[in-house]
Amino acid sequence: MATAAARDTARGPVDDALDGATDTTEFERAFDAAVAADERIEPRDWMPDAYRATLVRQIAQHAHSEIIGMQPEANWITRAPSLRRKAILMAKVQDEAGHGLYLYSAAETLGTGRDELLDKLHSGRQKYSSIFNYPTLTWADVGAIGWLVDGAAITNQVPLCRCSYGPYARAMVRICKEESFHQRQGYELLLALSNGTPEQHAMAQDAVDRWWWPSLMMFGPPDDESQHSAQSMAWKIKRHSNDELRQRFVDICVPQAESLGLTLPDPDLRWNEARGHYDFGAIDWSEFWDVLKGNGPCNEQRLSQRRRAHEEGAWVRDAAAAYAAKHTRRTPAAAGTTVETGTYSETGAARA
Amino acid sequence: MALGDDALVLSHRLGEWAGHAPVLEEEVALANIALDLLGQARVLLSMAGDEDELAYLREERAFRNLQLVEQPNGDFAHTIARQLFFSTYQHLLYAGLASGDGPFAPLAGKAVKETAYHRDHAEQWTLRLGDGTEESHDRMQRAVDALWRYTGEMFRPLEGLGTDPAGLEPAWLEQIGRTLEQATLTVPATPRTGAWTAGAGRQGLHTEPFGRMLAEMQHLHRSHPGATW
Numbered sequence: 163m164a165t166a167a168a169r170d171t172a173r174g175p176v177d178d179a180l181d182g183a184t185d186t187t188e189f190e191r192a193f194d195a196a197v198a199a200d201e202r203i204e205p206r207d208w209m210p211d212a213y214r215a216t217l218v219r220q221i222a223q224h225a226h227s228e229i230i231g232m233q234p235e236a237n238w239i240t241r242a243p244s245l246r247r248k249a250i251l252m253a254k255v256q257d258e259a260g261h262g263l264y265l266y267s268a269a270e271t272l273g274t275g276r277d278e279l280l281d282k283l284h285s286g287r288q289k290y291s292s293i294f295n296y297p298t299l300t301w302a303d304v305g306a307i308g309w310l311v312d313g314a315a316i317t318n319q320v321p322l323c324r325c326s327y328g329p330y331a332r333a334m335v336r337i338c339k340e341e342s343f344h345q346r347q348g349y350e351l352l353l354a355l356s357n358g359t360p361e362q363h364a365m366a367q368d369a370v371d372r373w374w375w376p377s378l379m380m381f382g383p384p385d386d387e388s389q390h391s392a393q394s395m396a397w398k399i400k401r402h403s404n405d406e407l408r409q410r411f412v413d414i415c416v417p418q419a420e421s422l423g424l425t426l427p428d429p430d431l432r433w434n435e436a437r438g439h440y441d442f443g444a445i446d447w448s449e450f451w452d453v454l455k456g457n458g459p460c461n462e463q464r465l466s467q468r469r470r471a472h473e474e475g476a477w478v479r480d481a482a483a484a485y486a487a488k489h490t491r492r493t494p495a496a497a498g499t500t501v502e503t504g505t506y507s508e509t510g511a512a513r514a
Numbered sequence: 515m516a517l518g519d520d521a522l523v524l525s526h527r528l529g530e531w532a533g534h535a536p537v538l539e540e541e542v543a544l545a546n547i548a549l550d551l552l553g554q555a556r557v558l559l560s561m562a563g564d565e566d567e568l569a570y571l572r573e574e575r576a577f578r579n580l581q582l583v584e585q586p587n588g589d590f591a592h593t594i595a596r597q598l599f600f601s602t603y604q605h606l607l608y609a610g611l612a613s614g615d616g617p618f619a620p621l622a623g624k625a626v627k628e629t630a631y632h633r634d635h636a637e638q639w640t641l642r643l644g645d646g647t648e649e650s651h652d653r654m655q656r657a658v659d660a661l662w663r664y665t666g667e668m669f670r671p672l673e674g675l676g677t678d679p680a681g682l683e684p685a686w687l688e689q690i691g692r693t694l695e696q697a698t699l700t701v702p703a704t705p706r707t708g709a710w711t712a713g714a715g716r717q718g719l720h721t722e723p724f725g726r727m728l729a730e731m732q733h734l735h736r737s738h739p740g741a742t743w
């Protein structure tokens with residue numbers, strides 16, 4: 163909860179506007195004090211426009227990443243090699259859709275709409291995580307995504323559970339729980355392959371070789387090239403720098419790779435006693451920027467599939483809207499029995 | 515095994531929707547139903563043997579699922595019509611089995627709750643599509659018409675079940691008729707069985723798309739004989 167002062171001031175601008183002057187200094191002071199005191203900013207609190215815009219951008223891109231991120235894994239649902247693995251993978255992809263829903267809801271508390279955000283995704287005006295522009299070429303990739311990609315996401319997201327914006331922080335608490343479950347499943351999948359036949363072991367190693375560097379890129383550009391970092395840290399949206407989190411991730415992964423019996427594709431990777439961390443090789447940032455600009459292996463494919471699903475589903479959404487409108491008109495007395503008059507969401511999300 | 519195959523094959527078809535659904539809520543709902551069915555399939559196949567061996571190492575002619583559940587997804591209306599026909603049948607079947615004391619009673623007791631949800635989901639969408647826009651109405655009617663011919667097979671006798679599915683037919687027809695009517699749709703006048711669809715799936719005689727589906731499903735498992743995953 164934000165301070166009472168911040169909440170009081172949220173009512174202020176209307177009165178001030180009547181005087182023809184909008185002096186936000188007082189609100190800013192209350193906002194800064196709430197952030198400094200580690201209090202949560204809530205949807206109805208006053209917040210700087212730039213804070214709001216940054217959060218919309220970040221939460222929307224996070225939501226988009228969950229939605230696009232379904233594709234590389236869904237790619238293997240119909241080919242999963244055992245029924246147990248198939249069930250785990252289906253549940254995971256379902257969770258990702260659910261995460262997308264939480265995050266769009268969190269973004270909506272900032273005054274934007276899901277349709278608007280999806281439109282920005284489809285038109286390329288908003289991004290999603292560049293990692294999902296890499297293809298899943300073998301079954302082992304499903305494990306590598308769980309272990310490395312979800313692992314990197316968790317390292318990034320656990321600090322977001324303490325983010326200054328309440329709705330985002332609360333969404334992250336729920337999401338992180340499920341993500342760490344997925345990560346363990348991915349690790350366990352790779353472990354089964356690594357301990358399996360020579361062909362399975364090779365499949366696991368090949369997947370880790372392909373996913374390692376892109377996973378390190380998930381933490382974003384180096385600190386000296388990260389344009390939003392300083393402000394986000396001051397606002398306590400971010401708690402740690404990109405490079406700090408990347409280092410933390412490497413330190414966690416190296417012993418895990420050892421216990422998996424797999425190697426990480428970096429000849430410069432070694433323990434640095436003086437730093438108390440693992441040193442690692444240089445990241446190919448030209449590849450990172452290239453993928454970000456839309457030139458990765460799957461950018462075109464991912465966005466096309468998303469657009470196609472949306473366009474081909476338009477008649478379904480129209481039907482739901484038309485039915486809801488008709489039904490509401492036909493039964494004006496049905497106020498107490500709203501089960502069928504709501505949107506299409508309740509049929510599915512209720513049990514999610 | 516036939517019931518396990520039904521659940522396995524339909525679950526697989528619903529899994530194909532992942533990442534392609536018309537709204538996010540349906541990504542969740544379709545995956546949810548697919549997971550329920552896969553869970554049922556695993557229990558049922560395990561009762562008959564090793565679940566993975568049965569799922570991945572049998573060929574087309576050895577599968578006993580209904581032809582209805584192997585039908586390709588088509589558009590969303592097609593998927594919903596398939597769900598409506600099957601989940602209504604499955605709910606009646608499991609409700610019956612759950613009240614008995616046969617070998618399927620414990621599974622049916624749990625599955626009947628899941629299938630009630632599946633049926634509700636399909637009915638809700640049948641209403642929305644049937645009574646939505648002109649386009650959705652036409653698509654839904656086409657889907658109902660196209661899949662109608664596969665629905666007679668559900669009520670053919672099933673060995674080892676301990677009950678005759680034929681007894682479910684009047685209730686099924688009544689429920690489907692009511693839903694379609696409420697959705698402003700017409701119950702097809704065409705036959706619900708033919709020379710080829712009368713119990714054919716139960717005898718291992720399938721439609722052409724099924725072989726392709728199995729090829730995709732089994733490819734990786736078969737490429738690594740004896741491997742564990």
